[in-house]
Amino acid sequence: MSLIIDHIEKSYDAVKALSDVNFEVNDGELFGLIGPDGAGKTTLFRIMASLVIPDAGSCLIQGHNVVKDYREVRKIIGYMPGRFSLYMDLSVEENLAFYARVFGTTVDENYELIRDVYEQIAPFKKRLAGKLSGGMKQKLALSCALIHRPEVLILDEPTTGVDAVSRMEFWDMLRKIQKEGITIVVSTPYMDEAELCDRVGLIQKGSLLEITDPSKPYDKDETLFSLKSNRGVYTYLDRVRRLEECRHAWLFGDQLHVTLRSERDTIQIKSILDSWDDSTLEWTKITPSVEDRFMGLIEREAEKSPNNGETI
Amino acid sequence: MGGREHIIEVKDLVKKFGSFTANDRLTFHVERGEIFGFLGANGAGKTTAMRILCGLSYPTSGEIQVAGHDVYREREKIKKKIGYMSQKFSLYEDLTVSENIRLYAGIYGLGRKQIASREEQLLERLGLTHIRNRLIGKIPLGWKQKLAFSVAIFHQPAVVFLDEPTGGVDPITRRQFWEMIHDATEEGITVFVTTHYMDEAEYCDRVSIMVDGRIDALDTPAALKQQFDSKNMNEVFLKLARS
Numbered sequence: 001m002s003l004i005i006d007h008i009e010k011s012y013d014a015v016k017a018l019s020d021v022n023f024e025v026n027d028g029e030l031f032g033l034i035g036p037d038g039a040g041k042t043t044l045f046r047i048m049a050s051l052v053i054p055d056a057g058s059c060l061i062q063g064h065n066v067v068k069d070y071r072e073v074r075k076i077i078g079y080m081p082g083r084f085s086l087y088m089d090l091s092v093e094e095n096l097a098f099y100a101r102v103f104g105t106t107v108d109e110n111y112e113l114i115r116d117v118y119e120q121i122a123p124f125k126k127r128l129a130g131k132l133s134g135g136m137k138q139k140l141a142l143s144c145a146l147i148h149r150p151e152v153l154i155l156d157e158p159t160t161g162v163d164a165v166s167r168m169e170f171w172d173m174l175r176k177i178q179k180e181g182i183t184i185v186v187s188t189p190y191m192d193e194a195e196l197c198d199r200v201g202l203i204q205k206g207s208l209l210e211i212t213d214p215s216k217p218y219d220k221d222e223t224l225f226s227l228k229s230n231r232g233v234y235t236y237l238d239r240v241r242r243l244e245e246c247r248h249a250w251l252f253g254d255q256l257h258v259t260l261r262s263e264r265d266t267i268q269i270k271s272i273l274d275s276w277d278d279s280t281l282e283w284t285k286i287t288p289s290v291e292d293r294f295m296g297l298i299e300r301e302a303e304k305s306p307n308n309g310e311t312i
Numbered sequence: 313m314g315g316r317e318h319i320i321e322v323k324d325l326v327k328k329f330g331s332f333t334a335n336d337r338l339t340f341h342v343e344r345g346e347i348f349g350f351l352g353a354n355g356a357g358k359t360t361a362m363r364i365l366c367g368l369s370y371p372t373s374g375e376i377q378v379a380g381h382d383v384y385r386e387r388e389k390i391k392k393k394i395g396y397m398s399q400k401f402s403l404y405e406d407l408t409v410s411e412n413i414r415l416y417a418g419i420y421g422l423g424r425k426q427i428a429s430r431e432e433q434l435l436e437r438l439g440l441t442h443i444r445n446r447l448i449g450k451i452p453l454g455w456k457q458k459l460a461f462s463v464a465i466f467h468q469p470a471v472v473f474l475d476e477p478t479g480g481v482d483p484i485t486r487r488q489f490w491e492m493i494h495d496a497t498e499e500g501i502t503v504f505v506t507t508h509y510m511d512e513a514e515y516c517d518r519v520s521i522m523v524d525g526r527i528d529a530l531d532t533p534a535a536l537k538q539q540f541d542s543k544n545m546n547e548v549f550l551k552l553a554r555s
Binding site: 035036037038133134135160161162163164165166167168189190191192204230234237250251252253254291294295298299 | 352353354355452453454476479480481482483484485487490491494508509510511514515533534544545546549550553554
């Protein structure tokens, strides 16, 4: 087990940032932590990186306790914070050389590991880090986090605010790094990236709601339907929600995703849709994505404590 | 949608920074009441163009009108007819909910009585009346975003510019935010929006995609998907921005 998070608690004054968080990450796994801002992702990552001490519980990385054995932990992890920790007044190559020396290694020793990433920014190696574009800073920060060949790579929202093309390239790089035997723990606000992880933890308001494997069916999934129309689906949103049979309906790209109150309502719904006089309406049973699962969990949480939700 | 009034009219917009061309002959229009998605990779020139449309920066050349006003000569008039919201800059954290509403309404030139009555309506509609005196810094991000959007359209502007408005919130809050955007268009407000979430491109009436300072595609999401033989807008975007 590369990472064991055991009953972690953390508060900042009266604000509970993490409550009773438990999970494990297997050797060589790509594990994603998904959740909105303020859910506690960064606090948890800072605990893993030995930068914040938890109030209770323990965190082990490759068997080392992040509080007691922090020196050992820091040698074997690569940590990339959300705000990249680069020296803006050093050049690209100086940043990389600096991180290599801090970890008692050289750029040459592990160059193979970072070659793919670093070669994309190597043409600008004399440029100050402060003068790089966001995408280039991201690649340099990743190179610096990898230069000592860590056993566990901890990436806190590496793709936030980055466009879809750069995000996809970044995930291609992560897959290659994973093949080198490095365990990766990564957080992201983008649900499409969750689908690329081996397993995903869904976190909200300091609690880990669920751990799910995107490729496997999930026993708590409700039966989910999609509604499509050539006339556009927004016009149908209110109409669908007003149906007695409808439990929840949300926009989902060019579709509505709909859950029903009971399985039996399916036949009923079909005859209602037929009466709406739109021959392009398509009603299909679909497999829920990670985003659907997360939405289902939020809805169930909100139903448990109706006045406690963030949603209005 | 044809024949509607053009609330934004852009012809041959060029913006250069030294020898670098950030916007290269952009030509497009936005119709009254539509949701116009303005997409592009980081560094494609979106922010530059948006700043010009908001009257914050002069173009190098081109004919550009926003809400019937010229961006060279009538920038102050433009500023009164538009609203603006971004994820990075929206509300003052050390002012209360109510103070933020009144501050922005005042900046946009609304009168005292008007502000008072509309403030009540807004607080009620958002269900925030009970926390009107709470500091913005103490309320959840999802509420802040909804309030920031409401404040940006409080003076009933012709166009509202939304610069990556939905970052960092949970998927349900994000969808509720888009329902608010749709509601605003029903009141006749035009929405000009940038986003990195490609599913949100589907919620727009029309979408433009910028690559290296140019607009390489502009149409309805359905037409773009057909044109680029793609099953969703993410694929369309990747095909354009990668080539």
